Amino acid sequence: MTTAEVTATAAPLVRGRTLRRLRRNPLGVVGGVLLLIVVIAGVFAPLLAPYAPTEVHFSTPFQQPATVGFALGTDDLGRDVLSRVLYGIRASLEVGLLSVLVAVVAGVPLGLLAGYWRWVDAVVSRLADLMLAFPALILAVGLAAINGGGLANAAVALGIAQIPTMIRVVRAETLRLKESDFVLAAHTMSAGPARVLGQHILPNAASAIIVQATVIMPTAVLGEAILSFLGLGILPPDPSLGIMLSDAQQYLFRTAWPGIFPGVALALICLGFNLFGDALRDALDPRSTS
Numbered sequence: 001m002t003t004a005e006v007t008a009t010a011a012p013l014v015r016g017r018t019l020r021r022l023r024r025n026p027l028g029v030v031g032g033v034l035l036l037i038v039v040i041a042g043v044f045a046p047l048l049a050p051y052a053p054t055e056v057h058f059s060t061p062f063q064q065p066a067t068v069g070f071a072l073g074t075d076d077l078g079r080d081v082l083s084r085v086l087y088g089i090r091a092s093l094e095v096g097l098l099s100v101l102v103a104v105v106a107g108v109p110l111g112l113l114a115g116y117w118r119w120v121d122a123v124v125s126r127l128a129d130l131m132l133a134f135p136a137l138i139l140a141v142g143l144a145a146i147n148g149g150g151l152a153n154a155a156v157a158l159g160i161a162q163i164p165t166m167i168r169v170v171r172a173e174t175l176r177l178k179e180s181d182f183v184l185a186a187h188t189m190s191a192g193p194a195r196v197l198g199q200h201i202l203p204n205a206a207s208a209i210i211v212q213a214t215v216i217m218p219t220a221v222l223g224e225a226i227l228s229f230l231g232l233g234i235l236p237p238d239p240s241l242g243i244m245l246s247d248a249q250q251y252l253f254r255t256a257w258p259g260i261f262p263g264v265a266l267a268l269i270c271l272g273f274n275l276f277g278d279a280l281r282d283a284l285d286p287r288s289t290s
Contacts, residue, residue: 021283028279034272038265042090049083053239062255075244075258076251085265088241091234092221092269095155099220100213102159103166108209110163111170112197116178121171128164136161140223144232154233158220169212173205180204207284214277218270225266241266 022028041048050069057078065073065081072081114124131139143157177183178201186196227233228242236243241262248259 018280018283022279025279025282027275028283031272031275031277031279034268035276038089038269038272039093041086042093045086045090049080049086051080051083053079053084053087054237055079055083062251062258064255065257072261073255073257075247081244081258081261084239084244085241085261087239088244088262089265089269091151091238091240092224092266095151095158095224095233096217096220098152098155099159099162099223100216102156103162103216104209104213106160107163107166108170108202111167112174112202112205114167115171115174116193116197116201124167125171128167131161131164136165136219137223137226140227141230141232144227149232149235151234151238154224154227155220157227158223159216161223162216162219166209166212166216169208170205173208174201177201177204211277211281211284214273214280218273218277221269221273222266 022032050071057074057080059078060067060070060074061076061078063070063074063078065071067073070080070082072085074080075084110124114121134142140154140157140161143160144154147153147157174197178196183196183200186200191200224233224240225242225245228240229246231246233242234240244262245259245266248256248262252259
């Protein structure tokens with residue numbers, strides 16, 4: 001039986017074991033439920049939102065929650081807070097996914113090459129160390145300031161800031177796996193570097209990459225909120241949780257609701273990803289006996 005056939009046969013067993021471990025983890029279940037709610041809110045925001053996020057009602061500013069027509073109240077311009085929160089969640093998820101995509105597309109190949117060839121490692125690791133000398137948020141702020149605001153620019157800036165961490169994770173997995181018996185066996189069968197990396201090391205490093213992606217997502221979501229709060233992320237009038245927090249701070253002592261709800265949404269997104277990511281890491285750990 002070939003390696004591909006063994007992998008195809010074992011894949012359903014691994015998926016079943018992972019799902020079984022996730023179901024047995026209460027915090028993982030809570031995180032999964034939170035993520036499901038958040039994803040539904042973001043994906044179906046155009047259907048769930050009672051108003052357009054930029055629609056103003058000058059006659060009804062600062063309405064309290066549970067007011068007729070405004071479930072979560074209105075802000076200083078009379079815009080529906082619920083609609084803006086839903087679209088803000090949607091924007092946060094878009095930024096998070098784009099940031100993960102940037103980090104994976106750039107970081108995974110570099111990590112594989114750095115872990116496999118020592119001479120590449122000398123160059124890539126030094127570049128990663130140079131980027132890690134700057135805190136990720138400071139690096140993202142600098143890149144966003146250079147490129148300007150907007151959802152795409154914010155996502156790219158946050159994704160670039162996470163590339164060094166992804167490189168280190170993939171490099172460590174490559175260093176560990178390239179000494180494994182199945183990789184050494186592939187070398188004895190005259191398998192080239194591309195085949196070893198693509199068919200043997202990368203599939204076995206996928207679990208670490210997935211777990212790292214669940215770490216990058218909440219970091220990017222929080223980073224987008226900070227960039228938007230500073231005026232370097234998503235630009236008004238487009239909705240963003242960070243923009244809502246920035247707008248609400250000047251009216252905090254008059255009414256706190258326009259700031260509380262986006263803050264709660266931001267906390268739930270990050271909590272859901274962190275809880276689910278921790279549970280997924282444990283479920284994918286082959287050393288776990290549960």
